[in-house]
Amino acid sequence: MDVLSHLATGFGAALSPTNLMMAALGSLLGTLVGVLPGLGPTAAIAILFPLTTVLPPAPAIIMLAGIYYGAMYGGSTTAILLNIPGEVASVPTCLDGYPMAQQGRGGVALGISAIGSFFAGTMGVVALTFFAPFLADQALRFGPPEYFGLMVLAFTVIASLSGGSLVRGFAMAFLGYFISLIGLGPSTAEPRFTFNWGPLMGGVDLIALIVGLYAISEVFIGLEEARVAITQKIRNVFPRLADLREAFPAILRGTGIGFLLGLLPGCAPGVTVFMAYDVEKKLSKHPERFGKGAIEGVAAPESANNATSSAGFIPLLALGIPASAPLAVLLGGLLVYGLQPGPLLFQKNPEFVWTVIASLYVGNVILLILNLPLIGMWVWLTRIPYGILGPVILLLAFIGAYSVRNSMFDVGVSFVCGAIGFFLRRHKWPLAPLLLAFILGPLLEKYLIQSLSMSGGSPLIFLQRGISLALIVGAALLLLTSLALVRYTSRRVKEETAEELEL
């Protein structure tokens, strides 16, 4: 009952004109960027981040969540109509979505994708509503060693974000930790890695890093690649009753798989979509239809994708652990507003949390009712030349990097990070572990120092306390599970696209 009353309060705030407008604007802008070939949710959030930095926390996070959902929907559009997945999570959608488009059923594929995403997204948010507060309540008993265990658990996410090479993933993660050390030390406020240079005393700004790594590098990568536009005309996006009847069991199964696996901190949507697709193919009476335009082949992975993304909000909000790169960027957004996701967020900022949760319901509805009728406009937008989009993205990146601290130094940092991001992406070094470690680094350090101070320097403290021991053992088990899942996904991506995995 308590949850429901909180949720009702959240809906009261989420349905205010400003928040409603931000949810709608976020969904529209996210779809707009997501629909551009090759741009996925992470790049979409990074590019549009600047627009939110001038807003108060709740509307800003609502808009970012809308951008996230919208970009995922947009990614499905290019996967279905152009056979171009923005991120690995859209690869299985291409397998049957594109053949459907070639058969003139692209509109139906888009419709099923939207309905499946809506259903799975909403189910995920229902679970978030009831499960996240419970999890946060349990985590209230945590002390520094337990939080350290939690940060170690978060570290396992790196395995699933490592792009198939664990060494590369860990190397990037420790590079992220290294960058997070720049600035004043937390214990004595002694400058670290600043070389007595004033601007470095404040450390590297998170938004400057995100904008550089994901937005600026994206523009230059885009300049290199030949972009394509959707030329087909989409007529009917509303599936027939027979299509719905055929797709509904796949939507249910995809939702279940996506949600349950999505609860594991090391399980990104890139993993669950392939699982959902393969399960659907195995259960089908006509597996030979898969890869040739089976509607279940679109419904299952799309539902799994959205269910995993929604489930990812549970460890994000309740424990402060992001399960994927876009959620790491969202976590960054929360931190910029001085909001530390985790159990205390539910205690200290209940209004904020419940407004955001309620807005996720609203965002899902907005996406469904706005995007299906607007599909013609999204298709048209892909025809905007990159010579116009690229400069606009760079100009937005400038404002984004500048606006957090009103600092030209941060703008310079974002340009440098753009160059580094360009180099790393071209050489297939995964960026997500770097970002995750950069965000979690200061927390990991804080809890490590506090725990070791409590124990007089003995690391045995992490093994002597039940919860922290359980978390560390859990982290080891999750790491092994993640490795197995990544290996499976890596193999499947190679089978389907003959390309290396880039989760």
Add this chain to the structure above:
Amino acid sequence: MGGMLVLLGILSLWEGWRLHALRTQMVAGAVVGDDTFPFIVGAALLLLGASILFVAKPPQVKVARPSGEPRMRMILGAGVLAAYWVIVPYLGYTGSTALVSTGLFRAMGGYRWPLALLLGGATTGLLYLLFRVWLLQPLPTGLLGL
């Protein structure tokens, strides 16, 4: 990349050592401090860098160097962007954005000067309305206060 990680690892260990010496002077009896994490990160970077260099070399990725027109657009785009950072403190946000957006449309889009000017002017105007007028975002004003 392995060599770079080794260098950063050494730098981190060196900084940890400096901070350790400071901590032992400043805080008597403290067993951990600002030096602890740099030591851990430094050691990990060193190990990972060495392993990439000598043991577990990640598979080589063939990367085609950009050439021709895309390369020119990338170089010019990066150059205009660097110039942006230099001129903003002098010309202010609005003046430099008008110049730079025109330059970016010309360099990255390959549009003729009149069209690039038009696009640059329109973009600057829209960004001005959005960020300065509507969102009241403080932006650099430059020497002329624009």
